[in-house]
Amino acid sequence: MAQNSGAHMSKIIITGASSGIGKALALHLAQSGHHVIAVGRNKAALDELSSSDSNRITTVIADITKSEDRLKIKEALPSDARGVYLVHSAGIAVPALLANMTEEEWDQHFSVNIKAPVFLTNLLLPH
Numbered sequence: 001m002a003q004n005s006g007a008h009m010s011k012i013i014i015t016g017a018s019s020g021i022g023k024a025l026a027l028h029l030a031q032s033g034h035h036v037i038a039v040g041r042n043k044a045a046l047d048e049l050s051s052s053d054s055n056r057i058t059t060v061i062a063d064i065t066k067s068e069d070r071l072k073i074k075e076a077l078p079s080d081a082r083g084v085y086l087v088h089s090a091g092i093a094v095p096a097l098l099a100n101m102t103e104e105e106w107d108q109h110f111s112v113n114i115k116a117p118v119f120l121t122n123l124l125l126p127h
């Protein structure tokens with residue numbers, strides 16, 4: 001994994017970096033000299049992102065709703081890494097009328113948008 005080139009440059013983990021806001025932020029921060037760890041499930045999209053700046057963008061293929069995948073994100077950091085930033089940009093918002101919503105849909109939204117960010121933050125607190 002690429003290391004920071006200067007003390008003022010940060011390591012920044014961005015979930016949801018395979019598209020949308022997370023991808024745009026990853027590109028912007030890498031262009032500003034920071035080391036970005038880009039997280040998502042879509043390997044092809046993340047490979048394309050890292051190929052745009054392989055010195056500053058590394059990737060972790062992970063489903064943030066799975067505890068074993070969250071561990072992979074932590075393991076992308078050196079154990080002594082400190083001052084690491086974490087951006088939660090992964091999320092889903094599937095529109096549905098309350099009348100049509102299923103418990104499974106509700107659980108999936110809660111799992112991605114609420115539970116995963118809380119427990120990923122918890123896991124990375126030492127950093």
Ligand SMILES: NC(=O)c1ccc[n+]([C@@H]2O[C@H](COP(=O)([O-])OP(=O)(O)OC[C@H]3O[C@@H](n4cnc5c(N)ncnc54)[C@H](OP(=O)(O)O)[C@@H]3O)[C@@H](O)[C@H]2O)c1
Binds near residue numbers: 020063
């Ligand atoms: N764009 C807007 O106007 C807007 C407005 C309000 C709020 N938001 C919220 O802001 C966030 C980003 O929006 P966006 O427009 O950039 O959305 P987007 O383009 O749909 O990107 C969502 C990202 O979340 C990732 N993701 C979803 N489920 C995941 C999972 N289980 N594990 C890991 N990654 C997962 C996707 O990556 P993979 O598919 O690779 O896993 C993707 O990179 C979302 O939470 C969205 O609801 C957006």
